Amino acid sequence: MLRLTELRLPLHHPPEALPAAICKRLRITPRELVRHVIARRAHDARDKTDIQLVYSIDVNVKDETAVLARFRKDRNVQPTPNTSYRFVGQAPVGAKRPVVIGAGPCGLFAGLILAQMGFRPIIVDRGKVVRERTKDTWGLWRKSVLNPESNVQFGEGGAGTFSDGKLYSRIKDPRHLDRKVLTEFVKAGAPPEILTEAHPHIGTFRLVTMVESLRETIEGLGGEYRWQNKVDGIDIATDAAGERRVRGLHLRDGTYLEADHVVLAIGHSARDTFAMLHSAGVHVEAKPFSIGVRIEHPQSWIDRSRFGADAGNPILGAAEYHISHHCRNGRTVYSFCMCPGGTVVAATSEEGRVATNGMSQYSRNERNANSGFVVAIDPARDYPGDPLAGIAFQRHWESLAYVAGGSNYRAPAQRVGDFLAGRASESLGSVVPSYRPGVTPADLAQCLPDFAVEAMREAIPVFGRQIAGYDHPDVVMTGVETRTSSPVRFTRGEDFQSLNTRGLFPAGEGAGYAGGILSAAVDGIKVAEAVALSMMP
Numbered sequence: 239m240l241r242l243t244e245l246r247l248p249l250h251h252p253p254e255a256l257p258a259a260i261c262k263r264l265r266i267t268p269r270e271l272v273r274h275v276i277a278r279r280a281h282d283a284r285d286k287t288d289i290q291l292v293y294s295i296d297v298n299v300k301d302e303t304a305v306l307a308r309f310r311k312d313r314n315v316q317p318t319p320n321t322s323y324r325f326v327g328q329a330p331v332g333a334k335r336p337v338v339i340g341a342g343p344c345g346l347f348a349g350l351i352l353a354q355m356g357f358r359p360i361i362v363d364r365g366k367v368v369r370e371r372t373k374d375t376w377g378l379w380r381k382s383v384l385n386p387e388s389n390v391q392f393g394e395g396g397a398g399t400f401s402d403g404k405l406y407s408r409i410k411d412p413r414h415l416d417r418k419v420l421t422e423f424v425k426a427g428a429p430p431e432i433l434t435e436a437h438p439h440i441g442t443f444r445l446v447t448m449v450e451s452l453r454e455t456i457e458g459l460g461g462e463y464r465w466q467n468k469v470d471g472i473d474i475a476t477d478a479a480g481e482r483r484v485r486g487l488h489l490r491d492g493t494y495l496e497a498d499h500v501v502l503a504i505g506h507s508a509r510d511t512f513a514m515l516h517s518a519g520v521h522v523e524a525k526p527f528s529i530g531v532r533i534e535h536p537q538s539w540i541d542r543s544r545f546g547a548d549a550g551n552p553i554l555g556a557a558e559y560h561i562s563h564h565c566r567n568g569r570t571v572y573s574f575c576m577c578p579g580g581t582v583v584a585a586t587s588e589e590g591r592v593a594t595n596g597m598s599q600y601s602r603n604e605r606n607a608n609s610g611f612v613v614a615i616d617p618a619r620d621y622p623g624d625p626l627a628g629i630a631f632q633r634h635w636e637s638l639a640y641v642a643g644g645s646n647y648r649a650p651a652q653r654v655g656d657f658l659a660g661r662a663s664e665s666l667g668s669v670v671p672s673y674r675p676g677v678t679p680a681d682l683a684q685c686l687p688d689f690a691v692e693a694m695r696e697a698i699p700v701f702g703r704q705i706a707g708y709d710h711p712d713v714v715m716t717g718v719e720t721r722t723s724s725p726v727r728f729t730r731g732e733d734f735q736s737l738n739t740r741g742l743f744p745a746g747e748g749a750g751y752a753g754g755i756l757s758a759a760v761d762g763i764k765v766a767e768a769v770a771l772s773m774m775p
Contacts (some may be wrong), residue, residue: 249551260295287547335462346449347422353461360462365394379684498501525750529687531610563700594719635687639718641675661681
């Protein structure tokens, strides 16, 4: 089978145009084309008057050798890659059960791969199963009641459950581990088109049922979950050679869990666990992240700006954008985690603080588009001196946002026109904010660093020249966005183990090695493989 890439056709092409284009591109007759399957479909809307669909096609032809010889120097005509997943081995008889801390995308796939290899992992999570967790999350959104152990950040499915459900990333993996993730998601109930769309997404409601299905698979293979059981301590011993090694975990319920292979997949908001590990001497370092707000526009504005007359075309769906600007003060402002047709959600996990995030359902049919509008920051410049200083930095601005919103989990919000003019908003305009439990008109400059405010004010008009209506005075910004990524990295070696603690395998976004559902899941697979290899004779 051949993989034909970069095959371009107009957005409105008829079905018969695709096989005709394949034959023309490969210089074969229709009789020589045996079968074709779409491997990937994207769109190119840089010219919104002539939007193109861009295909990768797997093709069977009668004489594959002749076609390959004809195009031997053409990188867009190659043998179809083998994307099937191959396990690194199977659990030896009597192997001690590995432990996975965290049931987000990384921990979920680490647990799944270990279970599929016969290791019967134990998965420990501080939160609740996804259905109960969803009720607690809605408790904050609807009633302003926060459960610090069961919320947007903590519980089955991790932070990605309450997000846009994007299933794409910038990782380049020659082993196609991302395909393993997508395939398992489809088995668990995801729509099959995520295997072919260039920018697949699922949405919160579908993620809930998929997470449950994957849990059932892991349990059916001998895996075990322990819910509402935060890891309060880690037992580390020094062996005769002077190496620190994990020996077990102290759980919140008072039990001691013996373990010498532990996957640390705790997510980017487990601040108390970061501190516990740092106190135990596990190697950790500060890591860059970003700070800003969520910015909302009517989705129809974004669609028209990106797609012109083809706005609303079901093939294109709700339009996205990715923009950035390097400012005069040396800062970079950029869009982050853009959620077409979605809502801004309360994402705090600590009492007395406000943090925002974005979420979409599979349909992406809510009124507004929202995106993080954030400024990149780094430890040396903004929170030097301590590996955990980034956490204190986040908490400071989240606490100010809590006060600015009214000290009741409402969030401070401001019209773009007022933000640019340097005045507090007293009311909001035509763009209705979607954040629940609600917003309070305020001055966002009171809960953001001065350098971020300066950079954001410079970037808004620049982005307005790229996306019509981006800088409209009634566009609403809701603060603050601080959880863009983990503020720390638990540094690991080539064997995926902690630099100074054998048997501890830092993984995923919380450990500083991923960003988003897909990359976190892929990292979980890699770490599970490393655990397996370290346990084999």
